[in-house]
Amino acid sequence: MKLLSNFLLRLFGRFLDIENLESIERWDISLTAPWAQRHLGWLSLGLVALCALAVYFYLRWQTRGSQASRITLAVCRALVLSLLLLFLAEPVLTVHSTHSPRPWFWLLFDGSESMSIQDQYPEAERHALDEAVDWTHTAPKSETSAGEHPSRQEYVQALLRRERGNLVRDLGEKYRVKAFKFDRTDGATELSSDGGVTDAVDPVAWAAQLSARGQVTALGQSLEDLASRQSSGYLAGLLVVSDFDQNSGPPAVSAAQKLGVPVYTLAIGAESAVDLAIDLQTPLLLKKAERTELNATLRSNGLQGTNVTVQLIARPLAESTSVATSEPVTIDRKSLRIAADEQTVTFSWTPAETGRFVVAAQADVLAGELITQNNRAEREVNVRDDFLRLMFVEYEPTWEWRFIKEVFHRDKLVGQRGFRTFLRSADPAVRRSNELFLSTLTPKRSDFFANDVIFLGDMPGAALGTRFCEMVKEFVSKFGGGLVVVAGPHFGPGQLADTPLADMLPVVVDPAGKVRDERGFALQLTPDAAAIDFMELGSTDAENKLAWGNLGQIPWYQPVSRLHPLGTALAVHQADKCVDGTTRQPVIAIRRYGRGEVVYLGFNETWRMRRKYGELYYRQFWGQMIHRLGLSHALGSQKRFVVRTDRQLYQPDDKVLISVEAYNANYEPLAADDLPNHALAAEVTTPGTAGDEQRTQVVSIPQFREGVFETRLNAVVPGEHKIVVKDPVTSEENIVYFQVANVSVERRSAVRNSALAREIALATGGQTYDLTNVTHLLQDFHPRPRQESSVQIRPLWNNWLAFGLIIGLLVLEWGVRKLLNLA
Numbered sequence: 001m002k003l004l005s006n007f008l009l010r011l012f013g014r015f016l017d018i019e020n021l022e023s024i025e026r027w028d029i030s031l032t033a034p035w036a037q038r039h040l041g042w043l044s045l046g047l048v049a050l051c052a053l054a055v056y057f058y059l060r061w062q063t064r065g066s067q068a069s070r071i072t073l074a075v076c077r078a079l080v081l082s083l084l085l086l087f088l089a090e091p092v093l094t095v096h097s098t099h100s101p102r103p104w105f106w107l108l109f110d111g112s113e114s115m116s117i118q119d120q121y122p123e124a125e126r127h128a129l130d131e132a133v134d135w136t137h138t139a140p141k142s143e144t145s146a147g148e149h150p151s152r153q154e155y156v157q158a159l160l161r162r163e164r165g166n167l168v169r170d171l172g173e174k175y176r177v178k179a180f181k182f183d184r185t186d187g188a189t190e191l192s193s194d195g196g197v198t199d200a201v202d203p204v205a206w207a208a209q210l211s212a213r214g215q216v217t218a219l220g221q222s223l224e225d226l227a228s229r230q231s232s233g234y235l236a237g238l239l240v241v242s243d244f245d246q247n248s249g250p251p252a253v254s255a256a257q258k259l260g261v262p263v264y265t266l267a268i269g270a271e272s273a274v275d276l277a278i279d280l281q282t283p284l285l286l287k288k289a290e291r292t293e294l295n296a297t298l299r300s301n302g303l304q305g306t307n308v309t310v311q312l313i314a315r316p317l318a319e320s321t322s323v324a325t326s327e328p329v330t331i332d333r334k335s336l337r338i339a340a341d342e343q344t345v346t347f348s349w350t351p352a353e354t355g356r357f358v359v360a361a362q363a364d365v366l367a368g369e370l371i372t373q374n375n376r377a378e379r380e381v382n383v384r385d386d387f388l389r390l391m392f393v394e395y396e397p398t399w400e401w402r403f404i405k406e407v408f409h410r411d412k413l414v415g416q417r418g419f420r421t422f423l424r425s426a427d428p429a430v431r432r433s434n435e436l437f438l439s440t441l442t443p444k445r446s447d448f449f450a451n452d453v454i455f456l457g458d459m460p461g462a463a464l465g466t467r468f469c470e471m472v473k474e475f476v477s478k479f480g481g482g483l484v485v486v487a488g489p490h491f492g493p494g495q496l497a498d499t500p501l502a503d504m505l506p507v508v509v510d511p512a513g514k515v516r517d518e519r520g521f522a523l524q525l526t527p528d529a530a531a532i533d534f535m536e537l538g539s540t541d542a543e544n545k546l547a548w549g550n551l552g553q554i555p556w557y558q559p560v561s562r563l564h565p566l567g568t569a570l571a572v573h574q575a576d577k578c579v580d581g582t583t584r585q586p587v588i589a590i591r592r593y594g595r596g597e598v599v600y601l602g603f604n605e606t607w608r609m610r611r612k613y614g615e616l617y618y619r620q621f622w623g624q625m626i627h628r629l630g631l632s633h634a635l636g637s638q639k640r641f642v643v644r645t646d647r648q649l650y651q652p653d654d655k656v657l658i659s660v661e662a663y664n665a666n667y668e669p670l671a672a673d674d675l676p677n678h679a680l681a682a683e684v685t686t687p688g689t690a691g692d693e694q695r696t697q698v699v700s701i702p703q704f705r706e707g708v709f710e711t712r713l714n715a716v717v718p719g720e721h722k723i724v725v726k727d728p729v730t731s732e733e734n735i736v737y738f739q740v741a742n743v744s745v746e747r748r749s750a751v752r753n754s755a756l757a758r759e760i761a762l763a764t765g766g767q768t769y770d771l772t773n774v775t776h777l778l779q780d781f782h783p784r785p786r787q788e789s790s791v792q793i794r795p796l797w798n799n800w801l802a803f804g805l806i807i808g809l810l811v812l813e814w815g816v817r818k819l820l821n822l823a
Contacts, residue, residue, distance in 0.1 A: 026096050027093060027094060027095045027096065028093075028094040029091055029092070029093055029094075030091070030092055030094065031043075031089045031090060031091050031092075032089075032090040032091070032092055033088065033089045033090040035089075036088075036089035036090070043085070043089060046085055047082050047085060047086075050078060050081040050082055050085060051078040051081070051082065053081070054074050054075075054077035054078035054081060055071075055074045055078065057074070057077070058070040058071070058073050058074035058077070059071075059074065101234050102174075102175060102176050103175050103176070103234045103235070103236035103237075103783045104175065104176045104177075104178060104230075104234055104235045104236060105171055105174075105175040105176070105177050105178075105235075105236060105237050105238070105239070105781075106177070106178050106179070106180065106226065106230075106235060106237075106238045106239070107168065107177065107178070107179040107180065107206075107238075107239050107241065108179075108180050108181070108182065108188060108222060108223075108226065108238060108239070108240045108241065108242075109156065109179065109180070109181040109182075109191075109206075109210055109241045109242070110153075110181070110182065110183075110214075110217065110219075110240075110241060110242035110243060110268070111153075111181040111182060111183030111210060111211055111212060111213065111214045112182075112183060112212065112214035112215070112216065112217040112245075112746050113212050113213065113214060113215065113746035113747070114152070114212070114217060114243050114245045114269075114746040114747070114749070115151065115152045115153040115156070115212040115242075115243060115268070116151045116152070116153060116212035117151060117152055117243075117269065117370070117371070117747075117750070118148060118149045118150065118151045118152075118370075119149070119152065119269055119270040119273065119370070120149070120270065120273060120274075120368075120370055121149075121270060126149070128772050129155060129771050129772065132159075132771045132772045132774075133155055133158035133159045133162060133771060134158065134162045134163070134164070135150065135155075135158050151212065152212075152243055152268045152269050153210055153211070153212045155268065155771060156207075156210060156241055156268060157207040157208075157210055159771065159774075160203040160204065160206055160207035160210075161203070161204055161207050165775065166203060167774060167775055167777065167778070168201060168203040168206075169201060169203060170775075170778055171201075171777075171778070172201030174778075175236065175783075177201045178190065179191040179203075179206045180222070180226065181209065181210060182214070182217075182218060182219065182221075182222035183211065183213055183214030184214060184218070185215075185216055185218045185221060185248055185249065186218075186221060186225075187221060187222055187224075187225030188222040188225050188226055191205075191206045191209050192205070192209070193205050193206075214746075215651045215652065215653070215745075215746070216247055216248035216249075216651065216745060216746065217242070217243075217244075217245050217246050217247050217248065217746065218246075218248040218249035219240070219242060219244065219246045219249070219252045219255075220246065220249040220250040220251050220252040220254075220255040221248070221249035221250060221255070222249075223240075223252060223255035223256050223258070223259065223263075224250060224255045224258060226238070226259060227255065227258040227259045227260075230259065230261075235259070235261050236261060236262075236781075236783035237261050237262050237263070237264065237766070237781055237783060238256075238259060238261060238262075238263045238264065238766075239263075239264045239265075239266060239777065240256075240263060240264070240265050240266065240757075240760070241266045241268060242265075242266075242267070242268060242757075243267065243268050243269040243752040243753065244265070244267060244752060244753040244754070244756040244757045244760075245746065245748075245749050245752065245753050246753065246756060247745045247746070247748070248745075252756060252760055253756075253759050253760055253763050256760045256763060256764050257763055257764060259764070261764070262761075262764050262765040262766040262781070263760055263761060263764040263766045264761060264766040264767055264768070264769065264777055264780075264781070265757040265758070265760055265761045265766065265767075265768045265769070266768075266769050266770070266771070266774050267752050267753075267754050267757040267768060267769070267770055268752060268770075268771070269751060269752035270750070270751055270752065271751055271752060271754055272301060272302065272751060273301060273302070273370050273371075273750040273751050274301065274302040274303060274366070274367075274368035274369055274370070274750075275300065275301045275302070275303075275369055275370065275371060275374070275749075275750040275751070276298065276299075276300045276301075276303055276308065276338075276363055276366055276369060276374075276375055277298075277299045277300075277374040277375070277748070277749075278296055278297065278298055278299075278310070278361050278362070278363050278374065278375060278376065278377045279296065279297045279299070279361075279377050280294065280295075280296050280297075280359065280360070280361040280377040280378070280379050281294070281295045281296075281297070281379075282294050282359055282379045282381050283381065284381060284382065285381070285382050285383075285384060286349075286351055286381055286382070286383045286384070287351075287383075287384065287385075287412050287413055288351050288352070288353070288354050288383055288384065288385040289350060289351070289352065289385075290350065290351075290412050291348055291349070291350045292348070292349055292350070292351075293346055293347070293348055294312065294346070294347045294348075294349055294359065294361075295344050295345070295346055295347075296310060296312070296344070296345045296346075296347065296361035296377070297342060297343075297344050297345075298310070298338065298342065298343050298344075298345060298363065299341065299342050300338050300341060300342075301341065301750075301751070302368070303338050303366060304338055304339065304340070304341075305337065305338065305339075306337070306338050306366060307335060307336070307337050307338075308335070308336060308337075308338060308363055308364050308366060309333060309334070309335045309363070309364050310333070310334050310335075310336070310345050310361060310362070310363045310364075311330055311331075311332065311333040311334070311361075311362055312330070312331040312332045312333075312347040312349070312359065312360070312361055313328045313329065313330050313331065313359070313360045313361075313362060314328065314329050314331055314349070314351075314357045314358070314359050314360075315327070315328040315329070315357060315358045315359075315360070316353070316355060316356075316357055317355065317356040317357065317358060317380075317720070317737050328360075331347060331349050331359075332347045332348070332349070334347070345361075347361075351383040353383065354383050354384055354385050355382075355383055356380060356381070356382050356383075356737065357380070357381055357382075357383060358378050358379070358380055359378070359379050359380075359381055360376055360377065360378045360379075361376070361377050362375065362376045363375045363376075369750070370750045371747055371748070371749065371750040373747045373748065374747070374748045374749070374750075380648055380737075387413060387414055387415050387417055387418040388411075388413050388414045388418050388452045388453065388626060388630045389418050389420070389450055389451045389452045389453075390408060390414060390418055390419050390420070390451070390452065390453050390454075390455065390626065390630075391420055391421070391422070391438070391451045391453070391454045391455065392404065392405070392419070392420070392421040392422070392454075392455040392457065393421070393422045393441065393454065393455060393456050393457060393459060394421065394422070394423055394424070394455075394457035394458065394459070395423070395424045395425055395457065395458055395459050395460070395463070395488070395490070395491070396423065396424070396425040397423065397425075398457065398458070398488065398604055399604075399605075399607045400457075400486060400604040400605070400606065400607055401421070401457065403607045403610065403618065404455070404622060405419060405421070407615060407618065407619050407622055407623070408622075408626070411619075411623060411626075413626075413627070413630075414626070416436075419436070420435075420436065420437070420438050421436060421437060421438065422437065422438040422440070422441055423437060424459065424463055441464070441465065441468045442465065442467045442468050442471065444666075445471070445666050445667040445668075446640075446665060446666065446667060448471055448475070448667075449471075449474075449475055449479055449481075449639065449640070449667045450639075451475070451481065452481060452482065452629075452630035453481065453482040453483075453484065453626055453629045453630045454472060454475065454481065454482070454483050454484070455484045455486060456472075456483065456484070456485045456486070456501075457486050457488055457604065458486070458487065458488020458489070458490050458491050458492070458604065459491060459495065460491045460495055461491075461495035461496055461497075461498060461499055464499060464501075466499075466500070469499045469500040469501050470500055472500075472501060472504075473500050473501070473503075473504060475596070476504060476593050476594055476595075476596035476597075476598060477504075477593055477594025477595060477596065478594060478595065478707070479595065479596070479639045479667075480594075480595035480596045480639070481596045481629075481639075482596055482597055482598075482599070482626075482628075482629025482630055483504065483593075483596065483597075483598045483599070483629075484598075484599045484601070484625070484629070485501075485505060485598065485599070485600045485601070486601045486604045487557075487558040487600075487601060487602050487603060487604065488558075488604050489515045489517070489556055489558075489604075492513060492514070492515060492558045493505070493507070493509040493513070493558055493560065493600070493602070494509050494510055494511045494512065494513045494558075496509055497509050497510075497511040498511070504593045504598050505564060505567070505591070505598060505600055506563070506564050506566070506567030506568065506586070506589035506590055506591035506598055506599075506600050507560040507561075507562070507563055507564055507567060507586055507589050507600050507602075508560060508561045508562050508563070508564055509560050509561065510559065510560055510561045510579075513558065513559050513560065513561075514559075515556050515557070515558055516556060516557060516558075516559055516576065517555060517556035520552075520553030520554055520555050520556075521553065521554055521557070521573055521574050521575065521576075522549075522551075522552075522553060522554070522574050523548060523551055523554060523571045523572075523573075523574075523587060523588075524571060524572050524573070524574050524584075525548060525570065525571050526569050526570055526571065526572060528568050528569065528570060529570040529571060529588075532570055532590065532628075533624045533627075533628055534620075534621055534622075534623075534624035534625035534628060535570050535571075535588075535621075537617045537620050537621060538617065538620075547609065547613075547616075547617035547620075550608070550609050550611055550612055550613065550617065551605070551606070551608050551609060552608060552611070554603055554605050554608070555605070556603065556605075557573065557585070557587055557602045557603045558602045558603065559576065559585055559602075560578070560585065560586065560602070561578060561579050562578040562579055562580060562583060563578070563583060563586050563589060564589075564591060566591050566592070567586070567589045567590065567591040567600075568589060568590050568591065569584070569586040569588075569589050570586075570588040570589060570590060571586075571587045571588035572584035572585060572586055572587055573585040573587055585602075586600070586602070587601070587602040587603065588600070588601055588602070596629070597628070597629055599625060599629070606618065606621060606622075609621065639661075640662075640663045640664075640665075640667060640729075641660070641661070641662050641663065641727045641729070641730075641732075641734060642660065642661045642734075643658070643659075643660050643682075643723065643725045643734040643735075643736050644658075644659055644660075644736060645657060645658055645659075645723070645736060645738045646659070647738070648738055648739060649738070649739050649740075649741055650715040650738060650739070650740050650741065651715070651740070651741055651745070652715060652716060652718060652740060652741070653714065653715065653716070654714075654715045654740075655712050655713070655714065655715070656712065656713045656714070656715050656721075656738060657710065657711075657712055658682065658699075658701060658710065658711050658712070658713065658723060659704070659708060659709070659710045660680055660701055660708070660709040660710075660725055661707060661708055662680065662707060662708075662709060662727075662728075663707060664729055665729050669706045669707030670707060670728070671703070671706070672702070672703040674728070675728060677700070678702070678703070679700045679701055679702045679703065679709065680700075680701040680709050680725055680728070681698055681699070681700060681701070681725070681726070682698070682699045682700075682701055682711075682723050682724065682725045683696055683697070683698055683699075683722075683723070683724040683725075684696065684697055684698075684699050684713065684721065684722070684723050685721065685722040685723075685724075686716075686717050686719075686721050687717055687718070687719030687720060687721070699711060699713065701725070715738075715740045716740070717740060718740045718741060719739070719740060720737055720738075720739055721737065721738050721739070721740065722735060722736075722737055723735065723736050723737070723738075754768075767780055
């Protein structure tokens with residue numbers, strides 16, 4: 001009986017298209033035709049009338065045959081007429097059932113360029129790989145050239161084409177399998193089966209669709225795309241087949257966790273290879289005639305004890321420097337012996353000319369290297385003979401004011417030309433005659449916005465004025481300037497509570513706050529301080545603690561109400577709390593405001609760092625802070641008209657965003673109505689190809705918003721591109737350059753990223769395999785069975801079923817009449 005019940009359930013499940021139907025809880029029949037729902041009584045009366053008519057016809061008007069045969073014919077005719085009426089009422093069947101669906105298992109294949117790498121394996125390891133994918137039987141004769149080894153993608157294709165023990169077909173016997181590939185930056189592409197059959201498991205057709213043309217490995221974005229697709233259906237697991245050389249998009253681990261299922265990883269490629277890679281660290285801005293140290297980091301594998309030559313080269317960018325030639329110049333060359341997997345080579349460079357340069361660190365190509373493109377690293381730097389402009393606003397001279405002035409007078413990026421101060425207590429005659437002093441807080445806009453960093457000391461709020469505060473707000477938010485608020489013991493930051501500056505601070509000031517000087521305290525750095533350059537003093541953690549400890553007991557500070565929600569506390573009081581009773585009082589804090597940053601110091605006693613070590617740490621603290629705040633934007637008056645691209649290096653087919661921040665001579669936003677053709681014009685010069693000359697085209701840059709003009713271009717031709725935009729106010733040409741790479745980022749690493757593969761599997765409950773043991777997946781993957789309750793609504797019959805029943809009854813009636821000779 002149970003066997004019969006299971007057979008009927010399976011049969012009914014096929015009819016309803018329900019997989020693994022286990023039970024039917026209940027079922028209901030209803031009518032969907034509007035007239036039948038509104039007039040159910042008339043429908044019932046119609047059925048009764050049709051049945052009565054059939055019975056009356058056979059019992060009253062048909063006299064031949066026995067009474068039993070006439071009753072049989074009457075029933076057949078009544079059923080035919082009733083079915084016709086019910087057919088017009090559109091009956092449906094609602095089934096409430098329980099079933100165990102077969103889970104989905106997805107495959108995600110890497111289609112990026114790194115999958116075309118032909119790894120060099122030891123003979124025994126290559127033999128094991130060839131045997132694992134049955135290479136001799138699965139690889140087409142044209143797959144590899146004579147003497148060449150299979151690429152990573154060819155090994156994957158061979159795994160899919162394998163006839164016996166095919167992993168994908170074995171998975172298809174237990175699960176519903178779907179395959180995807182990722183070879184673009186915005187997600188994954190589903191692979192189709194031969195003939196376009198939905199849900200068909202066709203590994204051979206999938207293998208034919210795999211390539212290695214993707215410019216980047218955006219694994220994280222592909223996993224996020226899959227997570228958005230699996231909201232419906234029962235996804236039980238995912239196998240990612242890749243070399244895991246992620247170089248674009250969101251983090252892969254967190255994206256994999258969004259799937260909510262075990263992610264198994266099949267790592268393709270060699271785990272080790274003879275390789276030498278080089279990175280170069282340079283400042284973005286260098287000072288002409290100032291000696292600067294540039295560090296190149298060598299990362300090697302399998303090359304210890306090998307001699308290598310590393311050279312530093314500078315190439316002036318055409319038309320952007322005062323150098324007559326654009327030929328590369330070797331700055332320095334060093335020979336060394338590779339003694340560790342990672343070591344640093346330090347070069348010194350004293351630029352003799354100004355302009356933009358591409359600085360490259362280049363190492364020799366060594367025997368056995370599979371990837372040579374990573375033997376060279378380039379960075380673009382700007383050599384300037386300009387200076388940072390600092391404006392220090394203070395009520396009266398303090399020790400902090402004096403020592404900061406001395407530090408920056410000797411700083412090559414500031415100097416005596418770059419430091420100006422407004423002292424409220426200074427004699428007006430001194431302010432007018434001494435070029436160190438500013439005669440007013442609010443000079444004309446062109447002079448004010450030429451500053452790079454503004455210091456605001458212990459000033460009464462009434463002395464600042466609304467115009468000064470509004471210009472400072474605009475200076476930071478629109479032009480990316482830096483603001484440093486240094487609280488003093490007399491007036492305090494509460495004076496700023498009713499000014500526009502209060503909204504900019506990383507703290508919420510207390511208008512009634514008073515200086516706390518009852519007892520001294522030791523400054524405590526927060527964990528966030530480690531991420532801010534000017535809070536890291538010295539060269540080691542121990543030296544950093546020594547430098548900050550040199551402050552000793554700070555005798556006083558200015559309390560605030562609390563930290564601003566957008567602020568980050570870098571140093572706090574060791575005991576005192578904010579108004580919430582739990583958060584420590586912030587003494588040094590930072591926040592981003594618009595395009596610039598604001599730093600807050602609740603005391604003006606950092607000069608105490610000089611106590612034992614002179615200017616060593618004091619100069620480092622203030623120097624790094626000013627470099628951070630002042631070099632994050634165009635210097636001086638150049639910030640009035642700034643042309644930039646969103647990146648310096650692009651891959652072919654990337655979109656290049658060109659933006660221009662444009663203000664008039666009074667630093668007010670330029671509008672489209674102020675320009676001919678209501679837009680800026682740019683000349684874009686692209687490099688020639690195959691011997692062709694450079695091409696120059698004029699591109700219109702329309703207004704995007706007030707003071708900002710933007711447009712986008714396609715990066716097609718590899719090489720250096722030049723953009724020239726003329727300033728409509730001064731008619732000066734502003735030139736920027738960008739590079740379109742002819743070397744893919746996919747060729748920067750010669751080995752697979754096994755660490756990322758393991759991390760993804762560990763974070764999601766999966767496991768990691770290679771080609772020789774991936775068949776273990778069949779034993780390791782055990783999805784939990786899941787029961788689902790579902791409701792299926794189906795027409796009680798379709799047209800064929802309805803007509804079949806009617807014709808069957810008519811044939812039955814005709815047969816009985818023929819048999820009884822009633823026709």
